[in-house]
Amino acid sequence: MAAQADIHGGIKSALDEYKVDYGHYPKSLQNLVQQTGDATNWHGPYFNPPKLPTDPWGDPYIYEYPGKHNTNGYDLSSAGPDGKPGTDDDIGNWMP
Numbered sequence: 001m002a003a004q005a006d007i008h009g010g011i012k013s014a015l016d017e018y019k020v021d022y023g024h025y026p027k028s029l030q031n032l033v034q035q036t037g038d039a040t041n042w043h044g045p046y047f048n049p050p051k052l053p054t055d056p057w058g059d060p061y062i063y064e065y066p067g068k069h070n071t072n073g074y075d076l077s078s079a080g081p082d083g084k085p086g087t088d089d090d091i092g093n094w095m096p
Helices: 002-022
Strands: 062-064 075-078
Touching (some): 002 075
Antiparallel strands (some): 062 075
């Protein structure tokens, strides 16, 4: 599934690259495409083209750092086909 590939592949890679540069994950996915004023180690944009990906249903991915499910990392998810977070069709990096 494309959302799983983004969550466990492309977006994860970009987040990991950012973490290598800073020693922590970004506060927002926006930090992967736009440098903040205090981002002296920024080597982005971390996506090419410098645009945040959307899930297969055209919605933005949901990112939270620190994560509620991955308390030592981040939570990254898609609200799934219904577009509503917190329902059974959600896809997240903490799910099998």
